[in-house]
Amino acid sequence: MITLEGVSKVFTSHGQQVCAVDDVSFDVAEGELVVLIGPSGSGKTTTMRMINRLETISSGRIMVNGRDLRSLDVVELRRGIGYVIQQGGLFPHFTVADNVSVVPRLLGWSGDRRRQRAHELLDLVGLPPDRFADRYPRQLSGGQQQRVGVARALAADPPIILMDEPFGAVDPITRKQLQRELRRIQAAVQKTIVFVTHDIGEAFLLGDRIVLMSDGRVVQDATPADLLRHPADPFVTAFIGEDRGVRSLQFTLLGEIAEPGPADTRANGVALPGSLTIIEAARELGKRGPGAGAGFWISDEEDQPTGYLSYQRFAAVLGDTIAGDHTAEHASEGTDGIPH
Amino acid sequence: MGYLIEHPDRVFELTKQHVELVAISVAFAMLIGIPVGVLITRLRWLEGPIIGTAGILYTVPSLALFAIMIPYTGLGRTTVVVALALYSLLAIVRNTVAGIDGVPPAALDAARGMGMTGRQRLFIIELPLALPVILAGVRIATVAAIGIATVAAVVGVGGLGRLIFDGMRTLNTDRILAGAIVSSLLALLADWGLAWLGGYLRRDIALARLER
Numbered sequence: 289m290i291t292l293e294g295v296s297k298v299f300t301s302h303g304q305q306v307c308a309v310d311d312v313s314f315d316v317a318e319g320e321l322v323v324l325i326g327p328s329g330s331g332k333t334t335t336m337r338m339i340n341r342l343e344t345i346s347s348g349r350i351m352v353n354g355r356d357l358r359s360l361d362v363v364e365l366r367r368g369i370g371y372v373i374q375q376g377g378l379f380p381h382f383t384v385a386d387n388v389s390v391v392p393r394l395l396g397w398s399g400d401r402r403r404q405r406a407h408e409l410l411d412l413v414g415l416p417p418d419r420f421a422d423r424y425p426r427q428l429s430g431g432q433q434q435r436v437g438v439a440r441a442l443a444a445d446p447p448i449i450l451m452d453e454p455f456g457a458v459d460p461i462t463r464k465q466l467q468r469e470l471r472r473i474q475a476a477v478q479k480t481i482v483f484v485t486h487d488i489g490e491a492f493l494l495g496d497r498i499v500l501m502s503d504g505r506v507v508q509d510a511t512p513a514d515l516l517r518h519p520a521d522p523f524v525t526a527f528i529g530e531d532r533g534v535r536s537l538q539f540t541l542l543g544e545i546a547e548p549g550p551a552d553t554r555a556n557g558v559a560l561p562g563s564l565t566i567i568e569a570a571r572e573l574g575k576r577g578p579g580a581g582a583g584f585w586i587s588d589e590e591d592q593p594t595g596y597l598s599y600q601r602f603a604a605v606l607g608d609t610i611a612g613d614h615t616a617e618h619a620s621e622g623t624d625g626i627p628h
Numbered sequence: 629m630g631y632l633i634e635h636p637d638r639v640f641e642l643t644k645q646h647v648e649l650v651a652i653s654v655a656f657a658m659l660i661g662i663p664v665g666v667l668i669t670r671l672r673w674l675e676g677p678i679i680g681t682a683g684i685l686y687t688v689p690s691l692a693l694f695a696i697m698i699p700y701t702g703l704g705r706t707t708v709v710v711a712l713a714l715y716s717l718l719a720i721v722r723n724t725v726a727g728i729d730g731v732p733p734a735a736l737d738a739a740r741g742m743g744m745t746g747r748q749r750l751f752i753i754e755l756p757l758a759l760p761v762i763l764a765g766v767r768i769a770t771v772a773a774i775g776i777a778t779v780a781a782v783v784g785v786g787g788l789g790r791l792i793f794d795g796m797r798t799l800n801t802d803r804i805l806a807g808a809i810v811s812s813l814l815a816l817l818a819d820w821g822l823a824w825l826g827g828y829l830r831r832d833i834a835l836a837r838l839e840r
């Protein structure tokens with residue numbers, strides 16, 4: 289849906305040339321949420337703002353639905369892209385409902401339709417319209433303002449949404465709540481989203497894919513699981529930080545660590561779906577109590593057993609993963625030399 | 629106060645002339661000053677020369693300005709209106725610039741990002757948000773113009789200045805007082821009314837504009 293091809297941006301400030309974005313390429317598929325992450329000043333905002341042409345591209349090109357951005361009318365392009373900025377950017381002289389209805393008004397929707405849509409969206413972001421619709425932004429907390437910002441971006445149902453640190457200004461508890469809500473909303477509306485953050489936890493929680501940037505360049509572009517298992521270089525490892533092992537637990541599926549089982553024990557014993565993460569599996573096993581045999585079966589969507597894990601092996605993978613030692617994956621690829 | 633009670637019709641007539649002079653002058657100043665202020669926010673290098681010129685104009689004593697202008701605009705309303713408008717210009721231009729500069733950059737960025745054209749941003753976001761500051765400039769200009777307009781009586785255009793000048797000539801303190809009191813009340817009333825208008829209009833103007 290969105291394709292960046294060798295995109296660069298050079299700013300000239302005080303006679304000096306600053307290369308804010310340097311030869312960046314990545315794709316965002318339809319319905320996908322791609323997180324742009326990196327240290328402050330790494331070019332995330334600039335990259336995002338080139339997608340709705342708030343910044344011009346110095347070289348390279350960006351395609352949206354197969355068409356070069358530069359061939360599109362800029363106003364029309366922007367009306368088809370929701371944009372949420374860090375500071376909220378609400379219009380202080382408009383009520384919450386009026387803020388949410390700005391794009392529908394620009395598009396000439398009728399009053400009834402606008403009001404209905406605004407109420408629907410306020411419900412969606414957890415701000416009951418009967419209490420919040422007629423308030424002004426200054427009467428809201430930072431977190432509430434950011435929710436209005438999200439609702440406003442969704443108002444005209446744009447297929448693409450750009451979010452620049454949308455939850456940056458809120459306390460950790462509210463942020464967690466907003467992140468969960470975004471996941472819920474995304475599951476419901478399936479937008480194509482580019483999401484900028486510098487919070488690695490947020491990136492892992494929300495991203496279908498994570499594009500890690502540093503100094504205007506893409507350092508790694510991978511799924512959360514791959515980023516954890518195969519960090520491209522020490523910078524990535526350092527950026528992911530100490531929690532790498534623990535985080536991996538949430539992205540490693542039973543199906544990925546299953547081993548061929550002894551054929552004769554197939555009849556009895558516990559079976560767990562291969563789509564469970566290690567954490568979910570551990571919780572599930574704890575709930576079920578001691579099972580028959582020395583391990584459990586792993587089944588596919590049709591409930592057919594596809595592999596086996598001994599409790600001993602499961603415990604070893606659990607320990608290794610937490611320790612950040614990815615023997616488990618390497619084992620299945622046969623690169624670590626440890627006998628199974 | 630005696631004069632006020634004995635000749636309410638005359639005082640009313642002069643007050644009306646006074647209000648007319650001030651209203652026309654300030655309206656002209658707004659018509660020119662607000663667009664000029666907007667222009668300055670777009671072409672920043674204009675700020676120094678324009679605000680500088682308006683500042684110098686503001687320091688010329690009103691009697692001197694009338695005297696300078698009479699050869700060109702004659703004895704009459706034109707002279708007074710042009711002079712009062714020139715005096716009003718500084719406050720209106722300066723406050724328009726300050727008001728637009730004060731618009732939160734995040735709001736403007738969001739407006740651009742959601743596909744508002746330059747015109748829409750100006751009329752839906754910038755001017756409505758700047759309106760209270762612009763109106764504060766109009767208030768300053770109006771209050772000053774009400775005072776300066778009393779001097780306009782020397783050019784023979786009437787207004788409350790007539791009472792004051794007549795009073796001075798005939799040594800009638802009552803008349804001077806009547807002129808001074810009514811003109812002060814007028815200034816207070818304008819100050820108050822414009823402040824109220826500022827708060828009231830802001831949201832409605834923006835929304836009306838958005839509908840189009």
Ligand SMILES: Nc1ncnc2c1ncn2[C@@H]1O[C@H](COP(=O)(O)OP(=O)(O)O)[C@@H](O)[C@H]1O
Pocket residue numbers: 299300301306307308326327328329330331332333334335
């Ligand atoms: N308008 C601008 N003019 C000059 N330099 C800029 C401008 N915008 C951003 N930059 C520079 O580009 C680099 C990347 O900025 P940005 O995209 O905002 O990074 P991030 O969002 O990752 O923090 C920074 O070094 C920043 O100073």
Ligand SMILES: [Mg+2]
Pocket residue numbers: 332333334
């Ligand atoms: Mg940024």
